[in-house]
Amino acid sequence: MFKRSKLDKVLKQIKKSRNNYFSGELNNIVFLDFDGVLNLDINNYTGNFKAKEPIENLNKFCLENEFKIVVISSWRKSLNYMEILYESGLDRKIEILGATETLEKDRETEVIDYLEKHQNINKFIILDDGNFYELKKYQIQTVFEKGFDNKKYQEAIELIKTMKY
Numbered sequence: 001m002f003k004r005s006k007l008d009k010v011l012k013q014i015k016k017s018r019n020n021y022f023s024g025e026l027n028n029i030v031f032l033d034f035d036g037v038l039n040l041d042i043n044n045y046t047g048n049f050k051a052k053e054p055i056e057n058l059n060k061f062c063l064e065n066e067f068k069i070v071v072i073s074s075w076r077k078s079l080n081y082m083e084i085l086y087e088s089g090l091d092r093k094i095e096i097l098g099a100t101e102t103l104e105k106d107r108e109t110e111v112i113d114y115l116e117k118h119q120n121i122n123k124f125i126i127l128d129d130g131n132f133y134e135l136k137k138y139q140i141q142t143v144f145e146k147g148f149d150n151k152k153y154q155e156a157i158e159l160i161k162t163m164k165y
Helices: 002-019 052-065 081-087 107-117 150-162
Strands: 027-032 067-071 096-099 121-128 139-141
Touching: 002 107, 027 052, 052 067, 052 150, 067 081, 081 096, 107 121, 121 150, 139 150
Parallel strands: 027 067, 027 121, 067 096, 121 139
Antiparallel strands: none
16 A cells, blocks of 8 residues: 555656656656566576567667666666666667666565656656566566567557556
């Protein structure tokens, strides 16, 4: 119940901030997991994602729809996630805003915490193969073996077309 009321409060704050935002930039954000989205090799813990379709779809999605990236992957805790993304083929025109804080809680709570602290948001989606509950309607849930494939890319396009909060 706590997360639900906090999420509702945060989304109302974002909407109010967006309506009253006169200067600066509103961001469209992809909250990005690595494993099961870009990394399809269960034994790869060092980067250089070999599957090309997921990174190509991420590039296309972000460039065509003006989305920036916030990393939610557990890789953010120990590896240089920016270097890994760019070396794996992420277009350097796509800005990586950073990563969610590690709160030692579930990933969903970390995303809600990020949203609460960063009010300059227009739209956001979550690309993750894990389960989200309160944020489920903002998630494109990938399948580990396929990642952010063409089907999931189309789902992401449809999601942002209908997004309201």
